[in-house]
Amino acid sequence: MDSTLAMVEGEGRQRILAAAEKLFSDKAFDAVSMNAIACEAGISKANIYHYFPNKDTLYxxxxxxxxxxxxxxxxxxxxxxxxxxxxxxxxxxxxxxxxxxxxxxxxxxxxxxxxxxxxxxxxxxxxxxxxxxxxxxxxxxxxxxxxxxxxxxxxxxxxxxxxxxxxxxxxxxxxxxxxxxxxxxxxxxxxxxxxxxxxxxxxxxxxx
Amino acid sequence: MDSTLAMVEGEGRQRILAAAEKLFSDKAFDAVSMNAIACEAGISKANIYHYFPNKDTLYxxxxxxxxxxxxxxxxxxxxxxxxxxxxxxxxxxxxxxxxxxxxxxxxxxxxxxxxxxxxxxxxxxxxxxxxxxxxxxxxxxxxxxxxxxxxxxxxxxxxxxxxxxxxxxxxxxxxxxxxxxxxxxxxxxxxxxxxxxxxxxxxxxxxx
DNA sequence: AAAATACCCGACCAATCGGTCAATATCGGC
DNA sequence: GCCGATATTGACCGATTGGTCGGGTATTTT
CATH class of the missing domain: 1.10.357.10 (Tetracycline Repressor, domain 2)
Incomplete structure (x- = not known):
């Protein structure tokens, strides 16, 4: 309930972070759209805003x-x-x-x-x-x-x-x-x- | 007609180039809008397209x-x-x-x-x-x-x-x-x- | 089972993006 | 004065931007 749950809980967040890291390392801040990040992470754009309040915070x-x-x-x-x-x-x-x-x-x-x-x-x-x-x-x-x-x-x-x-x-x-x-x-x-x-x-x- | 005229002719172009250089040197390509360049150069955005076909060419x-x-x-x-x-x-x-x-x-x-x-x-x-x-x-x-x-x-x-x-x-x-x-x-x-x-x-x- | 909670998404929003276009202003040559 | 060419512009376009919203779907807690 704690370890497995914690991993599952953080999975979505980490997927987003991984995708964002990949894209942000190739292109500049303004050149990476939230849509692209969501697509790379395999989730919807709106879902990102469940974990991060805005693009700057995510970056x-x-x-x-x-x-x-x-x-x-x-x-x-x-x-x-x-x-x-x-x-x-x-x-x-x-x-x-x-x-x-x-x-x-x-x-x-x-x-x-x-x-x-x-x-x-x-x-x-x-x-x-x-x-x-x-x-x-x-x-x-x-x-x-x-x-x-x-x-x-x-x-x-x-x-x-x-x-x-x-x-x-x-x-x-x-x-x-x-x-x-x-x-x-x-x-x-x-x-x-x-x-x-x-x-x-x-x-x-x-x-x- | 040749030297002075050439300078006047190129003035608009050079003003755009100077403004673009200043902005592009501070921020990345996608972070600089054509509007910002036009504003910095003191002209209208549409006027830029009289000298340069598109943003990439200007850059x-x-x-x-x-x-x-x-x-x-x-x-x-x-x-x-x-x-x-x-x-x-x-x-x-x-x-x-x-x-x-x-x-x-x-x-x-x-x-x-x-x-x-x-x-x-x-x-x-x-x-x-x-x-x-x-x-x-x-x-x-x-x-x-x-x-x-x-x-x-x-x-x-x-x-x-x-x-x-x-x-x-x-x-x-x-x-x-x-x-x-x-x-x-x-x-x-x-x-x-x-x-x-x-x-x-x-x-x-x-x-x- | 029911309530609560976290998770997830399609649709939508106002704003801005790069770029177009028709219309005007300016100006040198005649 | 007139004319063609160059400069310049405001209004506009479709597309995309970051971000919102209401409503779904699991998953837990009680």
């Missing part, structure tokens, strides 16, 4: 769960062990892989970041950022205090550089693939390996 | 001129002189500054890149990419052949890293600004200086 709910899920997925990438260098290597690869594994969530949240004038839910996006950033910065600081990394660079700047490299790769992958000199468009692991290697040669103290 | 025209202008602005950043290291330093700063100087154009073109399923004008975006990339790759290759840079890295990968760093900074600037450990959100020149310095320490051959 916000989608963004909330998407941000939450994305945050969880990305935070998994942080977990690592061994030397700071290895942690960085693993983080880069796992982070990019997490992005590529959930392209819908990433596009959904990132679109919200880029949209102007309407900070519908920037807080969600910022949360995901905060976790990534603080975790990365901590790792870099640890490397500095351990002497594995140089002391004369800003950890936050390197974190930005690393995150940006992955996000940029995710965003412009389709375009990068069209350029002959680029061989890593379909090899994210190789891309991150190269990126980190280049960074490390600059971060590791010179052998002198 | 395409806006994207075409925006892409062209952005391409020109960005290409200016490439021009440089002196050592390869100096060229890279100047390029990074000028490129980011160009992005920040024309936020509307950047958002407009970049939104088109991120939108799914509808490659309305990906060609335009790709053109801008191609120029940047080939120029940067050439500079890096030159540095390699001159011995100013290492030979064991992929120039295209470094070019991606550098461009991505700037684009990412441009996109997430508002978010970055909210994090205490980040001091460079309002100092793009300092950001690029730090980025390039980190990269160079990895690219320059070790003193051995």
């Amino acid at each position: 916000l709910a989608v963004l909330r769960v998407a941000s939450h899920n994305l945050r969880a997925v990305l935070n998994e990438a942080v977990s690592a062990h061994g030397s700071v260098l290895d942690v960085l290597r693993h983080f880069a690869r796992n982070h990019l892989q997490a992005l590529l594994n959930r392209p819908q969530l990433v596009r959904l949240v990132w679109r919200e970041i880029l949209e102007r004038g309407a900070p519908r839910a920037q807080e969600f996006a910022e949360q995901g950022f905060a976790d990534m950033f603080s975790a990365l910065v901590d790792v870099l600081k640890l490397g500095q205090s351990r002497g594995e990394l140089r002391h004369d660079f800003d950890p936050a700047l390197v974190a930005t550089l690393l995150l940006g490299a992955n996000v940029f790769f995710f965003q412009s992958r389709d375009i990068l693939r069209h350029y002959p000199p680029i061989t890593f468009a379909d090899d994210p692991a190789g891309y991150d390996a190269g990126i980190v290697e280049i960074l490390l040669r600059g971060l590791v103290p010179a052998p002198s | 395409l025209a806006v994207l075409r001129v925006a892409s062209h202008n952005l391409r020109a602005v960005l290409n200016e950043a490439v021009s440089a002189h002196g050592s390869v290291l100096d060229v890279l330093r100047h390029f990074a700063r000028n490129h980011l500054q160009a992005l920040l100087n024309r936020p509307q154009l950047v958002r407009l073109v970049w939104r088109e890149i991120l939108e799914r399923g509808a490659p309305r004008a990906q060609e335009f975006a790709e053109q801008g990419f191609a120029d940047m990339f080939s120029a940067l790759v050439d500079v890096l290759k030159l540095g390699q052949s001159r011995g100013e840079l290492r030979h064991d890295f992929d120039p295209a990968l470094v070019a991606t890293l550098l461009l991505g760093a700037n684009v990412f900074f441009f996109q997430s600037r508002d978010i970055l600004r909210h994090y205490p450990p980040i001091t460079f959100a309002d100092d793009p020149a300092g950001y690029d200086a730090g980025i390039v310095e980190i990269l160079l320490r990895g690219l320059v051959p070790a003193p051995s």
Whole structure:
């Protein structure tokens, strides 16, 4: 009565959320009609309004769960062990892989970041950022205090550089693939390996 | 009769294009109505259809001129002189500054890149990419052949890293600004200086 | 069984959408 | 003054939009 009922109760709601997430991740807010969502969910449009008072609330709910899920997925990438260098290597690869594994969530949240004038839910996006950033910065600081990394660079700047490299790769992958000199468009692991290697040669103290 | 008349003739058209560019850079395609464009341009909606057959064509025209202008602005950043290291330093700063100087154009073109399923004008975006990339790759290759840079890295990968760093900074600037450990959100020149310095320490051959 | 409650839908609403059209205003060339 | 062409407009169109409403149909609770 409780568990099965709860699942059945939430089924309709979740079907709507799933359909909305799919559509909202492909097209912008105004480009997705409530009719399309209802059709995708296999229910009637009026039924949506039984669960959500209006379109904005539904969109916000989608963004909330998407941000939450994305945050969880990305935070998994942080977990690592061994030397700071290895942690960085693993983080880069796992982070990019997490992005590529959930392209819908990433596009959904990132679109919200880029949209102007309407900070519908920037807080969600910022949360995901905060976790990534603080975790990365901590790792870099640890490397500095351990002497594995140089002391004369800003950890936050390197974190930005690393995150940006992955996000940029995710965003412009389709375009990068069209350029002959680029061989890593379909090899994210190789891309991150190269990126980190280049960074490390600059971060590791010179052998002198 | 030719020059002045041509300007007067094109005035209405350009007013529409300017208004459309402004609105399309803030909100997505479906979120901008022809009425809003007409209102912004100070003319009637029907008058727009005297210059453009439909909304898609107008949007395409806006994207075409925006892409062209952005391409020109960005290409200016490439021009440089002196050592390869100096060229890279100047390029990074000028490129980011160009992005920040024309936020509307950047958002407009970049939104088109991120939108799914509808490659309305990906060609335009790709053109801008191609120029940047080939120029940067050439500079890096030159540095390699001159011995100013290492030979064991992929120039295209470094070019991606550098461009991505700037684009990412441009996109997430508002978010970055909210994090205490980040001091460079309002100092793009300092950001690029730090980025390039980190990269160079990895690219320059070790003193051995 | 009856009442209550959650769920679901076809039909409908006013508003707005992109787009059309006929009519007018403007203007340079004659 | 007249005329053809270009500019410009208000009124209008069918379609679609987000959202409402009344009434159904299960499913529980009592």
